[in-house]
Amino acid sequence: MNSIAIDGPAGAGKSSIAKALSKRLGYIYIDTGAMYRAVALFFLENNVADGTDSRIESLLDKLEISIKYEDGAQKVILNGEDVTGKLRLEEIGKLASKFSAIGIVREKLVALQRKLAQKENVVMDGRDIGTVVLPNANLKIYLSASSKVRAKRRYLELLEKGHTDLDINDIEDEIIKRDEADMNRKISPLKQADDAYYLDSSDITLEEVVSKILSMVKEER
Numbered sequence: 001m002n003s004i005a006i007d008g009p010a011g012a013g014k015s016s017i018a019k020a021l022s023k024r025l026g027y028i029y030i031d032t033g034a035m036y037r038a039v040a041l042f043f044l045e046n047n048v049a050d051g052t053d054s055r056i057e058s059l060l061d062k063l064e065i066s067i068k069y070e071d072g073a074q075k076v077i078l079n080g081e082d083v084t085g086k087l088r089l090e091e092i093g094k095l096a097s098k099f100s101a102i103g104i105v106r107e108k109l110v111a112l113q114r115k116l117a118q119k120e121n122v123v124m125d126g127r128d129i130g131t132v133v134l135p136n137a138n139l140k141i142y143l144s145a146s147s148k149v150r151a152k153r154r155y156l157e158l159l160e161k162g163h164t165d166l167d168i169n170d171i172e173d174e175i176i177k178r179d180e181a182d183m184n185r186k187i188s189p190l191k192q193a194d195d196a197y198y199l200d201s202s203d204i205t206l207e208e209v210v211s212k213i214l215s216m217v218k219e220e221r
């Protein structure tokens with residue numbers, strides 16, 4: 001099976017790029033951040049405040065996450081319920097970042113992600129795909145952009161989804177804080193894999209990034 005790993009900080013354009021790439025290549029797109037967000041939602045619904053809660057292990061046994069595709073779009077199913085529409089809020093992103101630092105949470109999701117990549121050609125995005133989940137991926141990209149550009153993209157994404165009452169500076173602060181947490185956690189921190197290509201999408205359009213990656217895919221073949 002072929003796989004493309006895309007890692008990078010929040011709002012770098014990973015999911016838009018991964019979606020476009022998967023369409024062009026006929027691969028399945030797997031958004032691993034959405035899985036961590038679903039775990040966060042589940043813990044939130046069960047009133048788990050942080051990683052020290054003694055119920056985490058038993059709750060994880062009751063947590064079932066799967067993904068399905070509707071018109072090519074990934075849907076996340078949490079214990080039988082499609083929760084996709086509840087996952088994009090920054091509050092959930094923040095919680096996902098917090099709970100993603102817990103070893104047993106990562107073990108469960110990494111196992112699921114590897115299983116999916118064994119069955120299909122995938123474009124997978126996240127924080128540890130090139131370093132941990134798919135160390136033998138055919139192509140690894142580390143995608144970044146300035147925090148200002150990333151905040152603006154998140155702002156526009158939320159606006160388009162109908163959210164009001166948004167402050168772009170607050171969004172940028174949250175993004176910076178989240179990056180710091182993701183880059184400095186003990187287990188599988190966000191970092192560029194040694195064999196990943198670094199791309200900065202601050203000053204080029206996402207379409208240009210997609211073309212660049214497509215030409216890399218051709219070179220790899």
Ligand code: DC
Binds near residue numbers: 011100101
């Ligand atoms: O990509 P995102 O914003 O949807 O991810 C939400 C959080 O989930 C992110 O801040 C850290 C965590 N995450 C992770 O630890 N590993 C991944 N492969 C994907 C996401």
